[in-house]
Amino acid sequence: MSRLPKLLAAVAAATLLLAPPAQAQPELSTTILAPTAGAGVGVGLPLLVTGSSFSATPEAIVDTELTFDGGATWVSAEPARVLPGWRTDWQHTYTPEVAGDLTIAARAVTAAGPAAAGPAVTVHVGGETVPQPVACADRCQLSAHYAPTVDDPDTGPVEVGVRVRFDRPGVVPGAGLLRGAYRGPIAVRMWSEDGVLLAEQPWDHPGLMAEVFFTTPVPVEPGRDYVVSYYTPQGGYATTENYFTGTLVHAPFTAPHDGAHGAGVYHYGVGGGFPTDSWHDSTYWILPDFRG
Structure with a gap:
């Protein structure tokens, strides 16, 4: 296996007493x-x-x-x-x-x-999260930093996804996707941390980017892990390796790293299934939505 929008909660909880730089450059x-x-x-x-x-x-x-x-x-x-x-x-x-x-x-x-x-x-x-104000009454999406993508040449049936948790209660209405070379029908899914399928939504559109909404938004609880994924019967997904090299925290989302593996996950097999395998801290460009 080989890898988009918004927000910034800026709270300066402390002011660093930094030595002044050699030259001030306010621009x-x-x-x-x-x-x-x-x-x-x-x-x-x-x-x-x-x-x-x-x-x-x-x-x-x-x-x-x-x-x-x-x-x-x-x-x-x-x-x-x-x-x-x-x-x-x-x-x-x-x-x-x-x-x-x-x-x-x-x-x-x-x-x-x-x-x-x-x-x-x-x-x-080692402490507890103090949730910061975010504008998610309408919808927030996991904000992922830019990195070059690869259209993976893999053609096998595979489910690719991202592990994610939330710092407050709310619902997941769907997810945004950046797709690779395969543009045929897919199924977007959401799973509990122990592999129970919580939602599934078919999608069939040839666009490079997709915004897929579940028929019923999925309730989520703070601190619990979930997986949002999609199944492609012919591979051809977008990916970036060495992306989730650490825990990504962008309120209200956390894409956790467990010390050995990043948040990107996959599972091979016809029909897909709960993805738990990982490869080189990859992302597959699945960006869960949240509404609080």
Whole structure:
């Protein structure tokens, strides 16, 4: 096996006392998209940090740096997409080893040096999630950071999906999909954490992207795992490897990493079935919806 929309709950629970950069560059800014402030994350489990850096100057962004210790040390993020001259989307996997509050800050870097750090995000390592306000009265969708996709050449019948949990009660009305080369009929499904089928919706449209709604939205409880997937009888799905390299927290969603495997899952077989296998921390570009 080989891999879209919105929101940002920005709460600066603490202000980092960072050493001033060598040169102030107010035209440069950095935004952390995940994790969401106030999230509870696991001790010793990888955490996925994602965001974007922007430049309103002729200076190109050459790096984005992250600090997890109040600015004592900085590490480089991995660029996921570079839009020359003005924007870099990035990600970094960090494993917190000590319980307590963890504050994360990021700064853009050009050839002239680092800019000031953007707004910091504080999460609770080994602690409980403090749900942040989100605008999901209509609908929210799991916000996944950009990464290049591959149309997998696999032609076997397979169910591909994503494990997900929620930080508040609500319903899942459906899911968005980015599809690969196969554009024939599929079935979108939702499962409980122990493999009970909760909903199924056939879909038959040749488009690259799909937004599929269940006939009846599925109620969900906070803290429980669910799987949202689709069955393709001829493979041909979109995928990105090394994507869910840590737990992705973007309120109200969490796509968990268990320390060995990321949130992307699959299951081979005619007719599909509850997907539990994993491959190289892949995503299959299934983006569950939520309404609270």
